[in-house]
Amino acid sequence: MNHALVSLACHAYVVAALVYLVYLVRQMDALATVGRVLVGTGLALHGVALFGLFGAQGGRPVGVAQGFSTFAFLLLAIFLVVDVRYRKPVIGAFITPLAVAVLLPGLLLDRGQPLSPDVQRPLLPLHVTIALLGMAASALAAGVAGMYLLMERQVKGKRFGLLFSRLPSLEFLDTLNRRLVVVGFIALSVTLVTGAFFSSAAPGFFWTWHSKQIATLVAWGVFAALVGARSFGGWRGRRVALLTMTGFGLLLVSFLSSYDFIHVGGGWR
Amino acid sequence: MEFLCIGLSHRTAPLVVRERLALPDARQVELLQRLAQAPNEAFLVSTCNRVELYLAAPDMNRVRESARDELRLLGGSEALEHLYEHRGDDALVHLFRVAASLDSMVLGEAQILGQVKDAFERGQGAGAVRGELTRVCAAAFGCAKRVRTETAIGRAATSMASAAVALASKVFDGLGDKTVLLVGAGEMAELAARHLKQAGATRLLVTNRTLARAEALAAEVGATARPFEELFTLLTAADVVVCSTASPVPLFTKENVGAVGRARKRRTLLMVDLAVPRDIAPEVGELDWVHAYDVDDIQKFVADNAAARAEEAQKAGVLVAQEVARFVRDRAVRNGVPVLAQLRQRGESIARAEVERTLSSIGDGLTDKQRKSIEAMARAIVNKLLHEPTARLRAVGPEHEGNRLVGAAAELFGLDEEAPAPAGMAGPNVVANGGKG
16 A cells, blocks of 8 residues: 555656656746646655554654655655745756655665664654755755756856756855755754764663764764855855765765664664 | 948957957047048948948949958958958848848847947048938838837847846846946946846946946936946945946956955856957956856857747848848939939920910910919920830839930930939938938
8 A cells, every 4th residue: 555655656756757857948837837736746645655654663764765765755845845935846857856766766675674673762753754854955955056066067158058048046046055954954963963862872882983973973064064154154156065965975875874784783873 | 333341240250359340439430531532431330249341432342452451450360351241232231131130149139220320320420421321321220120110029139238137147046135236337338227127136336437427327227326446346245247338458357356256255246248348358257256258158148049039030031131122223213313303304494494485475465374374284295295204214123224224315315314413303212211210
């Protein structure tokens, strides 16, 4: 049942991605609306599936497949909020294919994960959800940063082609990046604090030098530096875009390594 | 009179070459006076996108050589490589197309007609434009007007100024909270100001070497005028800079723009240079927080829009062809006019003389009514006699055939073909169509 729902949602996302790509070439308002409705429908189906799944698992995703699935869900949810708020559907052409790419391995791997012994921890769902939310916000920020770099190349290089005419203005992309980075940074901070709480609550060490912890902390440092440099150093544009992408890359490492431990048998730390 | 257009434009020559040929008004007048010694005529269209000499002369080969020499002196021998020439009716077609904005960088932009009109008036002022080019220009302006009203080419036209606004929209998310600085207070600055206002800009600053002109423009478009000495203070505050001064050297260099970088915290700066020669040195764009565009970049930018308007351009092209054909036909007829006029004049003077002789021999025995009847009869005889030859002379289409017939008529009636036409008979259309339209 859940699998069917997710599969349906995935179809909706794939079609939405195609619609947004067509929109990139032929800018018709109707296409943007269709894309928005498809993403919304997909999210509804996906949401029901995840809700059902998490209800049976102590309120959180378990295993790498569900992690990817939830990540894709949150990414598209944030995208939809941004799309409705700013009406820049062209972002969809970059984000929906990315979300599909994230979701597909999740679907392929989705074959009944064993329940982890950590299920009982009351704050764990919060920790995992917020961590994934931060990931999704940073992923979108990185996507927007990529769009910024792409657009800057057109603007600086005086290439007045399709991308130049379709991509939003540099200032818009930079501002959106800033907002998403702030959301990501806050989510990441909460994740670190709750994560530290688990580590210290669990028997053993507060800091264990796991690659997850290192990557997350470095990523947090990058985002902290980003927020600070923007607010106080007047940083913007290209440098910030590159840093955002670096920060997201580190988070991705952290995300993947946290699942490594499950398979190695290390459990959630 | 033969007709020649010689020059270069954005289609054939890069900005550096065009810059060298951009002449101040006074030197343009000197150039025209050298080239247009009677009976030769000349005017010079000089905009940031084209420098073209239009010449009319009985012996074109000699004038052509001197025109080429002048252009070589100004632009170096390199300029000669970029020159194109249109002769005879091709030159007419070219002028008509230029005036109708079909040869413009921004297809259909309205400014070019004003610029050609200015060029024409400058030629008149220099005494370099007389009958022939006046008629040609009048027809070209009429054609441009027709193209504007009968095709949609101008409606969608983006002028250089609006292209600047479109560029701004790709760098900034709206202009409402941005400071726009106009450097220069000419026509280009005014256009840019209007477009920027329309696009939502509210804080407009104008600066100009002559403060009074900046103040005049500021009052007109709702901006604030600032003295030119504050240029770099203003640059610190600005987000968008639009330059259109006549400065022969760049106002902005990588060094002096880079120097305000710290003060403005490297906030993004869009610089649009609508001037030729350039106001912004090309290296300024290397600063990573500056996006600088010159006239050639804008040409690249508007190329897309031009494609979209290709259909209207085609319609306009047909109109231009019609108008040129009409002008050529009219000219053929006009060439017959002196003979016709003389013919008519001779007929009328014979009639008048005969009526006077008859009336004086009759003496006072006639009433006013009878006297008028005799005058009318004499005129009617002349008119009826001359009606057929007049109509046939006017109807001749091609020039050469016309000339033969006109020559025959002159021969037959014993008229002097080259004699000047009586006042009011030569090209009555010119008076009606000429001047500002």
